[in-house]
Amino acid sequence: MPFQEKLRHSPPPIEVAGRRVKRYHVTADPAGIEPGVEKAAYEILPRLLPEPDGTPPATFVVLHRGGDSGAYLNAYSWVWDNVLHCRVAVAGQPALGCPDRDPTHFLLLDRPLIGCVWELPPLLHERDAWVRHLLAPEHTTDAPGPTGLDAYIADILPDGTTGDHRS
Template sequence: MNPLYYEARTVDFHGVMEVSDHRLKIYSLRAPQFADDPLPPAQNIERMLEAGILELALEADHKVGFAILHWAGDGLYVLVNTWYDANMLRLSAFRVDDLSVPEPQLESLAHLHVIACVWELEIYKFERDAWVREVLEQCPPALTNDVLAGYFEAGMRGTA
């Protein structure tokens, strides 16, 4: 069980990663004791994110979204989010045994019916605002690379 206190965590934006046929903005979120831990190699991250994408693949999925690698006080978590049917966000969340190995074991968190923790919610708010500003308010007829350019450039950095 987590303790009832709040301490800010570091958020870093690591750009966009092509995973299967999806483009995901990559975030790291770190509890203070993990502030200096390195990001795993890109190929390890890609393999991990593929597991979340496979569960989410639906016809109305835009194949665009973001992922959070969260070094939390009680474990390592990966959240894969994709925009669906214009204005909805789909989530696949996992607990990870070890982010540094090429084939980490992922335990789905679907049975917990948890959306996100307070630190992750700060990234969700940023991403919601970026999607509205860069995509929905533009009223595009389709999600082209030109339409998505501003969304992919917008990334949260700082603390949550």
Template sequence: MTESTVAPPDAGSVAETYRQQTKLVAPAAGLGLPGAQLKWYDIHGTDQTIADEVRAEARTFLRAEADGAGLDFRNELGFVILHRCGESFHFLLVSTWRGNNELWETVYARDGGPFQPFPQPGTHRGTFCVWELAAVLHEQQAWIRYLRSGRDDTARHAYLADQYAGPVG
């Protein structure tokens, strides 16, 4: 016998006024930091871009975090997602592979000001949105290919070159 179930909310917690839009996932030049080599993805609406100065600010910020105590990389591979959400808000998601097959994440954001850690109170919190998951799904498959490879220098370069590009949503 199964546990009793409660009827789901009418819209499954989706606001009646919400309309899903298409966004673009675009790979950009990777970022080498002390202890990590990271792929880079920009995500933005089809009618938007990510300003070069915002991307440069994000890269400079991550270099400072890696040089300080903000990011403690351990000879890792991974990826960054810079996601423009609206006019001035940007998420900066840093993900690395640890423990062989685990994806670890650090979340930063900026809302017109500088990047800073994104507060995530509580135990049940957001991870990736539907647009970010396109890059994450690709990365999951790329990491599996890497794990099944000889994991030598050629395989590492192949992993770092393997990126997703295209519309989502």
């Protein structure tokens, strides 16, 4: 089967365990990710988050519903001021150690994987948004609106396909 981009949806940010979380959902299904899979993924999310270290408490997640039985939640959290901490949970994928094919049965992934080709596009946008709003805000325009962490959280990659990843 030839490679095809998937759909990317950006639900509103949420707060989890004191962190502000930007969300990206990836699936080939135009109906989106099933509510049960979404609910199960966000229930395990607190276990994927690092302890506070003084860095503004921000995370972005990519919830990916695979074309088979798999579901994946990648949590990328900003730590040490300018470093991404990555932790992943997986469900329904026996090849990654899941005991069954249930896409709502998430467990922590114990392999050093950071994401597949459909999960990685938000990384470039999020890197640039972090620099723009938190590391070098003096280089942004003087337009009115939020600044710092609020501006970063508001700067979301719009809905599109996984091939559309320009800020």
